[in-house]
Amino acid sequence: xxxxxxxxxxxxxxxxYKYGFVTNLDSExxxxxxSEDTIRLISAKKEEPEWxxxxxxKAYEIWLQMTEPTWAHVHYEKPDFQDIIYYSAVKQKKxxxxxxVEPEMKETMKKLGISMDEQKVLTxxxxxxxxxxxxxxxxxxxxxxxxxxxxxxCSFSEAVKTHPELIKKYMGTVVxxxxxxxxxxxxxxxxxxxxxxxxxxxxxxxxxxxxxRINEKGTGQFxxxxxxxxxxxxxxxxxxxxxxxxxxxxxxxxxxxxxxxDDAEIKYSTVQNWYPGDKNGLGGxxxxxxxxxxxxxxxxxxxxxxxxxxxxxxxxxxxxxKGDNSVGEFYSVAVTNHFQQADTGTKMIxxxxxxxxxxISKGVSGGKSNNSYRGLVQIHKNATNARNFSQCDSLLMSDxxxxxxxxxxxCKNSSSKIEHEATTSKIGExxxxxxxxxxxxxxxxxxxxxxxxxxxxxxxxxxxFAVEAQKLLAISLEGSVG
Amino acid sequence: xxxxxxxxxxxxxxxxxKGLNLEVKPGEVHAIMGPNxxxxxxxxxxxxxxxxxxxxxxxxxxxxxxxxDLKTEDxxxxxxxxxxxxxxxxxGVSNINFLRAALNEIREYRGEEPISAKDFLILVxxxxxxxxxxxxxxxxxxxxxxxxxxxxRNEIFQMAMLNPKLAILDETDSGLxxxxxxxxANGVNKLKSKDNATIVIxxxxxxxxxxxxxxxxxxxxxxxxxxxxxxxxxxLEERGYDWIKEEMSL
Numbered sequence: 001x002x003x004x005x006x007x008x009x010x011x012x013x014x015x016x017y018k019y020g021f022v023t024n025l026d027s028e029x030x031x032x033x034x035s036e037d038t039i040r041l042i043s044a045k046k047e048e049p050e051w052x053x054x055x056x057x058k059a060y061e062i063w064l065q066m067t068e069p070t071w072a073h074v075h076y077e078k079p080d081f082q083d084i085i086y087y088s089a090v091k092q093k094k095x096x097x098x099x100x101v102e103p104e105m106k107e108t109m110k111k112l113g114i115s116m117d118e119q120k121v122l123t124x125x126x127x128x129x130x131x132x133x134x135x136x137x138x139x140x141x142x143x144x145x146x147x148x149x150x151x152x153x154c155s156f157s158e159a160v161k162t163h164p165e166l167i168k169k170y171m172g173t174v175v176x177x178x179x180x181x182x183x184x185x186x187x188x189x190x191x192x193x194x195x196x197x198x199x200x201x202x203x204x205x206x207x208x209x210x211x212x213r214i215n216e217k218g219t220g221q222f223x224x225x226x227x228x229x230x231x232x233x234x235x236x237x238x239x240x241x242x243x244x245x246x247x248x249x250x251x252x253x254x255x256x257x258x259x260x261x262d263d264a265e266i267k268y269s270t271v272q273n274w275y276p277g278d279k280n281g282l283g284g285x286x287x288x289x290x291x292x293x294x295x296x297x298x299x300x301x302x303x304x305x306x307x308x309x310x311x312x313x314x315x316x317x318x319x320x321x322k323g324d325n326s327v328g329e330f331y332s333v334a335v336t337n338h339f340q341q342a343d344t345g346t347k348m349i350x351x352x353x354x355x356x357x358x359x360i361s362k363g364v365s366g367g368k369s370n371n372s373y374r375g376l377v378q379i380h381k382n383a384t385n386a387r388n389f390s391q392c393d394s395l396l397m398s399d400x401x402x403x404x405x406x407x408x409x410x411c412k413n414s415s416s417k418i419e420h421e422a423t424t425s426k427i428g429e430x431x432x433x434x435x436x437x438x439x440x441x442x443x444x445x446x447x448x449x450x451x452x453x454x455x456x457x458x459x460x461x462x463x464x465f466a467v468e469a470q471k472l473l474a475i476s477l478e479g480s481v482g
Numbered sequence: 483x484x485x486x487x488x489x490x491x492x493x494x495x496x497x498x499x500k501g502l503n504l505e506v507k508p509g510e511v512h513a514i515m516g517p518n519x520x521x522x523x524x525x526x527x528x529x530x531x532x533x534x535x536x537x538x539x540x541x542x543x544x545x546x547x548x549x550x551d552l553k554t555e556d557x558x559x560x561x562x563x564x565x566x567x568x569x570x571x572x573x574g575v576s577n578i579n580f581l582r583a584a585l586n587e588i589r590e591y592r593g594e595e596p597i598s599a600k601d602f603l604i605l606v607x608x609x610x611x612x613x614x615x616x617x618x619x620x621x622x623x624x625x626x627x628x629x630x631x632x633x634x635r636n637e638i639f640q641m642a643m644l645n646p647k648l649a650i651l652d653e654t655d656s657g658l659x660x661x662x663x664x665x666x667a668n669g670v671n672k673l674k675s676k677d678n679a680t681i682v683i684x685x686x687x688x689x690x691x692x693x694x695x696x697x698x699x700x701x702x703x704x705x706x707x708x709x710x711x712x713x714x715x716x717x718l719e720e721r722g723y724d725w726i727k728e729e730m731s732l
Contacts (some may be wrong), residue, residue, distance in 0.1 A: 434566065
């Protein structure tokens, strides 16, 4: 590994939230507030077809009837939905080539560590990126190279124009508009996101990745991601997120839908590092996200998430194991510090025979934060020989934090086998002392111990991401012990 | 190497060390024996820098530096090593990574470059042989799932890797069978040089058959009450500690 202990030490010097800067670019924003007019305006700006506007308006109708969910173990001041800007786009239209990109935008990407440089593939970075800032996708790399294989990888808005049949066919099939309050809101006002289609039998040769960035003040980000893996195909998808440091709470309500057709496999990895608010709990992103995938016959969906950011997280990447022999996996590390709150977990819905799911959840809580695992394992009556294994571990770093586990199991088939293991431990002073006695500083010791604790999950991440995640864990836990 | 003068230390308001004096010179091996509760492990903990203990009086000079003024990790970086009586498990952190982190922090403290991957592996191979440690253990998580004997051997392996000036072995013999004891003791002997020193804390004379001490001290009620050569250990084995109490009229 090229990343050395020294690099880590260096990164630790830089303990503050590193991505808290703002880019000064001319943006076009719509007035604050949500109404049918706002939706029509967004739709018009994006030059959308009639059917999509109808979809939005229907979703809006549904949303108006709904109320915010309150069952999660989180407390926050409800966002004022009339005080949010629902559309903000950098004035420059979509760039035709890399040379068109303004220096400010290039600088932003550089600071975020995003490389759009396709030449770099030669030096080992094998990731195609779609960069979404505020409401729109700014740039997508490697599009041509991927299209040679028939892979479609572009912004959601572009896909609406170029592949309306695919969007129409799949959008909303996994997360219906009426699914929940935030999914309905997203369906009404979503602005952009990524779309990806892998044709039959194709193994995507590089990691596909979307980087989400909130830049503009007062905006919410509502993006949709749709990944369709056709029969027998494979894709590994990465998602990263950051936002500037502000003392207001900004809303991020995304919808991610994954569709794995027969024998296909989708690996979806997230490193979520939205601004978590300051030490006193001021500001930070509200991250209310609906992520779900459906597996047809023999298909597999694997969710891996490292959640270190956001003031409040409400997120349950789930799998519907519809086809026989399909497999769902959920690997999660959720870190909360200071006043952060996370209520996260998964749902594994076993419908098909011989379906299998694995849940590995590692919660790390420090400061005065609250960290909850909430999971549902549901075995339907036709899911003969379904299997589930769940492991939920909590690591406490301080005396004032909270760790909670809410596992739900519903089983309607007696041939199934469900296992659930859970542990709670406090980071050991003995462990830290042991490291110090060998010459390792206490901060480094904590980082070693926590990384060790999360290893099973971190091992699931692609290499570039794993290194990033390790650094992030160390930084997020600064000042967490007490 | 180390000069301890009139050391007083207490925990939760209870005084454990009550004016301890000890001097260890380079090249020497000192054994510290004593009944349960005499303060042997406290001495090891205090020197290593455990925060629970409060030092109320006394000085410790370690190679010209005020040891008590140094942070725990800096004591280690200056060359003080403690082989734990109960080595700690760190799940998910491989022995190798742990040692490389430690070694590199020590090197950085001394203004040296981090060790190259190749040199590090050579060092691991060479040093694991000293304690006949299965190289597979080196890539397993630190002490996790190790047997009692493997844990103790791993301590000496770490000592070999970090090459300290002063090693304190806190009841390294406890829980070892005869074979493991011999291997551990041989390891310690191989690491001995004229420039380093060892303090062996033990309950039993048995270990001292293998690691021959230059001096044997009896620690009783927080003080060193008697010092002799290895024959003293034999006496203790035979007669227990009561005669010392009488002799000292304690």
